[in-house]
Each structure stands twice: as structure tokens, then as C-alpha cells.
Amino acid sequence: MNVSGSHSKIIETELYRKYLYNDIIDKVADKLRKHLEMKEIQHFMLRYIFNKIVERKLENDPVFIHQPSDICLLQVEKDLEFKNIPVNPKELVEYIDQLLNDAETLLNKAMNDNTISMDKPITYQRENNIFTYDNKIYKNISNLGNFSNPDLYCYSIALNIRYSYLHLSTHGLARDYQKMGYSKYDGFEIFASSFNHYFDLYHSAFPDLEKPFGSLGSFFSCVDPSLLKCSIDTVLNSIRNNEYTEGMEKKFKECFFMSDVYKKNMNGKSCYYKSSKNRYKNKVMFVNPPFDMVLMSIVFFIFEYLNIEYKTIFTVPNWSNFLFLERMKRNSRTKRTIVYSKGTLKFINHMNNKKIYPCDIAEMYLYPDL
Structure with a gap:
């Protein structure tokens, strides 16, 4: 004791x-x-x-x-x-x-x-x-x-x-990454928590209490402010108009490298990539945002203009009439989409050790442009 x-x-x-x-x-x-x-x-x-x-x-x-x-x-x-x-x-x-x-x-x-x-x-x-x-x-x-x-x-x-x-x-669910064959060094999670994460590197909502446990803080705080603002404006206008409404995004030309984000935020912790040359390393970024249409749409838009340097896997609800989900499915870097019907894809709630099958799930695989 x-x-x-x-x-x-x-x-x-x-x-x-x-x-x-x-x-x-x-x-x-x-x-x-x-x-x-x-x-x-x-x-x-x-x-x-x-x-x-x-x-x-x-x-x-x-x-x-x-x-x-x-x-x-x-x-x-x-x-x-x-x-x-x-x-x-x-x-x-x-x-x-x-x-x-x-x-x-x-x-x-x-x-x-x-x-x-x-x-x-x-x-x-x-x-x-x-x-x-x-x-x-x-x-x-x-x-x-x-x-x-x-x-x-x-x-x-x-x-x-x-x-x-x-x-x-019941809202901080995680995939069963260990059964998927990944070690805790193989990737990182964009939306996780100190209670619900598998990889050593992860973002979470409450850095004031979670940074002592290794959290990198909120993902949104790491996004370039101009890209974040454009994402919000474009998503809000598009959803209200019920169709994609172009904003200022053309000026970005996918110029934001994720590795640059982490160079500023690692605080001495060794990250798993050193340059953008070796883009197909055996590292994976998992994106499992909270199931809110507006928030997920903003995340989708951000990833359209982030120059990702490694495989990225989105796990999101396969809702109908979801404008930015359909747009992400058609993205040139989305090479594969798997739709799991409700009851077939397992999530884990580590807070109470429960297995959950929430709804129809779309799993999208994005790869970097070489």
C-alpha cells in the first residue's frame, strides 16, 4: 500500500x-x-x-x-x-x-x-x-x-x-490495435485519451491532465491556424448550403507537413520519422474522431490539405448524406474504403473493459503522394 x-x-x-x-x-x-x-x-x-x-x-x-x-x-x-x-x-x-x-x-x-x-x-x-x-x-x-x-x-x-x-x-472508443498486429511503437492516434490509447504517441482532448501521461495535447492546437480557420469556414458554409462551397483552400496546395507539426511539439521525445523521404515506413496514423458530423467534417477537410507522409487510416461512422465523408472517399489519396455493417467491427472501451459495436463503420486507407 x-x-x-x-x-x-x-x-x-x-x-x-x-x-x-x-x-x-x-x-x-x-x-x-x-x-x-x-x-x-x-x-x-x-x-x-x-x-x-x-x-x-x-x-x-x-x-x-x-x-x-x-x-x-x-x-x-x-x-x-x-x-x-x-x-x-x-x-x-x-x-x-x-x-x-x-x-x-x-x-x-x-x-x-x-x-x-x-x-x-x-x-x-x-x-x-x-x-x-x-x-x-x-x-x-x-x-x-x-x-x-x-x-x-x-x-x-x-x-x-x-x-x-x-x-x-462510451465516447472514447479505440480499435483493437494489438489484435490488428501493431506494436505500441508502430503508429499514433489523432483522437485518443490517456485512458483509451494503445500507441505511445497520441493526441487527446485535455492536455492539462493528460500530458503527464504522454499526451501530445489536442490535435487541433497543432494544426496551422490559417488551415484550421479555412477548414471551419469551408465546412460551415458547405453544410449550410448542402453542397461543397469553396473557400480559400486553393492557396494551401497541401503545404502542411505533419512532420513539421511534430518537430514543434515533441519536446525532445524521439519521433519515428526523420524526413519526408522514407514515406512508406511501417508506421500508421489512426484517425478516429468523436462521432459528430461538424467536427468530423473539419477533420476531413484538414487532412485534404495536410501532406501526410505515412499511411493513414480513418475509422468513422458510415452515415448517409455525409458530404465531407463522401468527399474524403473520393480523395485521390484514399486508395481503399471498407464498410463494416453494425455488429462486425469491434471497438474497445478501456475505461470499463467493454467491447462495443456502435454502428455501420467506414474504414478509409489514405496513402501519401510520392
């Missing part, structure tokens, strides 16, 4: 953030409970937060991102339209953003006033692989809180808390 004392406020801050987020959920539910079940509202808000993360700034709170987002507005418009909910989307978005702003203000005040207490001692029971904090038991999910490094205990518990109150446990 290991007992760790802490000089941080990481867990207590996350518990207060949980309290504030649950209050937001309750208030949004008051607006939507006539039309949606609570699980649907939780999923709606999770996707809202994910879409906010696309444009999150360094100065933002990791969860309470309150600046206006046209991405979120489009998400809400489409959700309300699909469910035929008679609520004004712009007013709902403004309401949610104000709730996020109020929550950030309260959190900052509590941190500045020192009303958030120091973290309490943490006990790790190796034989049961569990933590005990303030008389509550937390699983050591994915063995993040390695018993040889007690400094990680607080991050493991705080991340457990965040993923729980955001209801992320």
Missing part, C-alpha cells in the same frame, strides 16, 4: 469543476427535458464541449470554453432540426455560453480566493489496483497511476472524475 501526500489542488479543483458542470447540465436540461432524455442531453453537451475544443485557446479553461463558436451554433441548429425541437438555436447557444462563462468566473474566483482546499492524502492499494481519496474509491484505470510514481496519482484521479462527469466513458 502506498500513501501519497499532495501539495496540489488538482483533485479538489476538478471536484469543484464537476459541481459547476453538473449545474450547467441541470440548467440546460430545464430547457430541453420536454424533448430529450437526460442521456441525450448529456451527449449533446459533451459534443458541444468537443466542438468548443476545436478553437480552444491557451488561456481558456479546459472545459468551460465560453467564447462564441459558429461550430457549436451549427451543431445545435442541426440537432434541433433533426429532433424537430421548437427551440431557438441561437438563443440556446447564447444561454449555454453564458453558463460556461459564469462557471469559469466562479472557478477562477474560488482558485484566487483560496477557497479550494489542498488535495487530501491518496492511498494506492496495489493488490486491488485502486485509489482511495477522501473515503471514496477510484479505479486505477489503464494503470495510469503507476505505483512507482506517486506524483501521478492526483492526475489519474482527476482525469477519472472529469471523464465521469462529462460522460465520456
Whole structure:
């Protein structure tokens, strides 16, 4: 048994953030409970937060991102339209953003006033692989809180808390890469988490808690700002017009190399490619974004103008009338597309060790241009 004392406020801050987020959920539910079940509202808000993360700034709170987002507005418009909910989307978005702003203000005040207490001692029971904090038991999910490094205990518990109150446990699915024949050194994941990743190199949504476990941070924060802005503008205009609407993308000419992105972000960690000459190395990039139409469309567009240097495998829902999915299937670098009917392609939820077969899945194989 290991007992760790802490000089941080990481867990207590996350518990207060949980309290504030649950209050937001309750208030949004008051607006939507006539039309949606609570699980649907939780999923709606999770996707809202994910879409906010696309444009999150360094100065933002990791969860309470309150600046206006046209991405979120489009998400809400489409959700309300699909469910035929008679609520004004712009007013709902403004309401949610104000709730996020109020929550950030309260959190900052509590941190500045020192009303958030120091973290309490943490006990790790190796034989049961569990933590005990303030008389509550937390699983050591994915063995993040390695018993040889007690400094990680607080991050493991705080991340457990965040993923729980955001209801992320069933939305961070991973492929069974080991059974696919890959070692943990063979590639990396663009959308993963410290709980749900297989490869040593991975991006995740919450670098404030996940970088201690090796996360490279949010993928969107690594994308060139001009390409990201063009992606957002083009996707939003195209979806609203129900057809591809060309923006400023022609000027890019696929000039953004992924290796350049990682040269800036590896912080001394050895990456597996050294130049763009050896492009067909046995390395694979897996892209498994959250299942949100707007967010996935932005990711598809970004990869049209990233000069990839290795095989890339997209795993996304094979939804009908999905403009940017069909566009990616026709991309010159997409050499193969496999469609799996629901129940035939397995995903893993490492948080609860469950196997999930979510829906019809399109698996697209992209190769670099030589």
C-alpha cells in the first residue's frame, strides 16, 4: 500500500469543476427535458464541449470554453432540426455560453480566493489496483497511476472524475490495435485519451491532465491556424448550403507537413520519422474522431490539405448524406474504403473493459503522394 501526500489542488479543483458542470447540465436540461432524455442531453453537451475544443485557446479553461463558436451554433441548429425541437438555436447557444462563462468566473474566483482546499492524502492499494481519496474509491484505470510514481496519482484521479462527469466513458472508443498486429511503437492516434490509447504517441482532448501521461495535447492546437480557420469556414458554409462551397483552400496546395507539426511539439521525445523521404515506413496514423458530423467534417477537410507522409487510416461512422465523408472517399489519396455493417467491427472501451459495436463503420486507407 502506498500513501501519497499532495501539495496540489488538482483533485479538489476538478471536484469543484464537476459541481459547476453538473449545474450547467441541470440548467440546460430545464430547457430541453420536454424533448430529450437526460442521456441525450448529456451527449449533446459533451459534443458541444468537443466542438468548443476545436478553437480552444491557451488561456481558456479546459472545459468551460465560453467564447462564441459558429461550430457549436451549427451543431445545435442541426440537432434541433433533426429532433424537430421548437427551440431557438441561437438563443440556446447564447444561454449555454453564458453558463460556461459564469462557471469559469466562479472557478477562477474560488482558485484566487483560496477557497479550494489542498488535495487530501491518496492511498494506492496495489493488490486491488485502486485509489482511495477522501473515503471514496477510484479505479486505477489503464494503470495510469503507476505505483512507482506517486506524483501521478492526483492526475489519474482527476482525469477519472472529469471523464465521469462529462460522460465520456462510451465516447472514447479505440480499435483493437494489438489484435490488428501493431506494436505500441508502430503508429499514433489523432483522437485518443490517456485512458483509451494503445500507441505511445497520441493526441487527446485535455492536455492539462493528460500530458503527464504522454499526451501530445489536442490535435487541433497543432494544426496551422490559417488551415484550421479555412477548414471551419469551408465546412460551415458547405453544410449550410448542402453542397461543397469553396473557400480559400486553393492557396494551401497541401503545404502542411505533419512532420513539421511534430518537430514543434515533441519536446525532445524521439519521433519515428526523420524526413519526408522514407514515406512508406511501417508506421500508421489512426484517425478516429468523436462521432459528430461538424467536427468530423473539419477533420476531413484538414487532412485534404495536410501532406501526410505515412499511411493513414480513418475509422468513422458510415452515415448517409455525409458530404465531407463522401468527399474524403473520393480523395485521390484514399486508395481503399471498407464498410463494416453494425455488429462486425469491434471497438474497445478501456475505461470499463467493454467491447462495443456502435454502428455501420467506414474504414478509409489514405496513402501519401510520392
